[in-house]
Amino acid sequence: MSREIVFDIETIGDIRDIMSMKITVVSIYEFEHDSYRSFEEHELSELWPLLEKAERIIGYNSAHFDLPILNKYYAGDLTQIPHLDLLKVIKDSFGKRLKLDDVAKATLQIQKSADGLQAMEWFKEGKIDLIKEYCEQDVKVTKEVYEYGRKNKMIYHSTLTGDLMPIAVNFDPAPVGMNASGQPIGSGINLTLPL
Numbered sequence: 299m300s301r302e303i304v305f306d307i308e309t310i311g312d313i314r315d316i317m318s319m320k321i322t323v324v325s326i327y328e329f330e331h332d333s334y335r336s337f338e339e340h341e342l343s344e345l346w347p348l349l350e351k352a353e354r355i356i357g358y359n360s361a362h363f364d365l366p367i368l369n370k371y372y373a374g375d376l377t378q379i380p381h382l383d384l385l386k387v388i389k390d391s392f393g394k395r396l397k398l399d400d401v402a403k404a405t406l407q408i409q410k411s412a413d414g415l416q417a418m419e420w421f422k423e424g425k426i427d428l429i430k431e432y433c434e435q436d437v438k439v440t441k442e443v444y445e446y447g448r449k450n451k452m453i454y455h456s457t458l459t460g461d462l463m464p465i466a467v468n469f470d471p472a473p474v475g476m477n478a479s480g481q482p483i484g485s486g487i488n489l490t491l492p493l
Contacts, residue, residue, distance in 0.1 A: 300329040301353040304441045307364045308417045308433050319367055322421045325433035327441050334437060336430035342371050354380040354471055358398045358440045361386055382469060384444060388453070392465045396455055402439045404454040404462055405446055409439070444469055 304327040311319035324345055325336040337345045349355055355376075357364050361383040369376045389395050402408050420428045447453045448469040454462045 301351060302329045302356060303327065303348060303352045303354075304329075304356045304437050304444065305349075305360070305364065306357060306433050306436045306440060307368060308421075308429050309367060310418050310421050316363060316367060317370070321367060321371065322417070323426070323429045323433045324368065325430065325437045327434075327437045334434045336434055338426060339371075346372060349376065349379060350374075352379060354382055356382045356384065356440070356444055358436075358443075359383065359385045359395075380471065382444075382471070384440065384447070384467075384469065387447075387467050387469060388465060391467055392455065398436070398439060398443070401453055401455060402443055404456040406442055408442065 306325055307321055308323045308325075309319040310322050313319070321339045321342070323336055323338060324342065325334065326345070326348065327334050328348065361381065362385075365376055365381065385395060385398075388401065399409050417429050417432055420426075420432075443453060447467045451468065452464045452466050455465055457463055
């Protein structure tokens with residue numbers, strides 16, 4: 299069973315200065331347990347052990363947005379955990395950044411339920427349950443795009459005329475080194491804390 303984790307964050311603050319933004323909710327999907335979970339800012343200590351044991355963490359625009367913000371809260375370095383940013387793979391293949399919603403609609407005929415600005419309003423109104431529901435739905439969309447792309451080695455983008463354009467992708471993990479016995483090298487725990 300895979301120990302990959304798909305994740306997404308919701309934030310509050312000035313999008314023009316992402317390092318000043320604060321986390322409101324982090325949602326994850328654990329392949330190992332086939333389950334979704336959400337964490338508020340004060341619950342992040344419960345998230346770290348899950349990420350530390352992950353084979354790989356998977357997000358959308360996560361290298362540019364989610365990981366740098368999340369890393370502010372973590373004592374180690376989350377960038378040392380194996381990571382797949384679907385948007386980076388798409389941009390490297392297609393040459394352009396595409397919205398998750400556009401890729402999901404063209405590839406799977408599914409879409410996001412809201413957007414980050416709406417989630418900020420919910421936070422101001424104290425509607426944390428709505429933020430968790432939205433963030434988990436984003437994680438579900440990301441997970442389904444990931445699974446489709448990994449299986450089919452492509453996803454789709456809709457052109458201005460409505461035609462579907464295939465985009466070749468490779469979402470497979472990087473090869474893992476093996477020891478002399480043919481076992482993967484490593485303890486299965488990502489040690490990121492400075493020693």
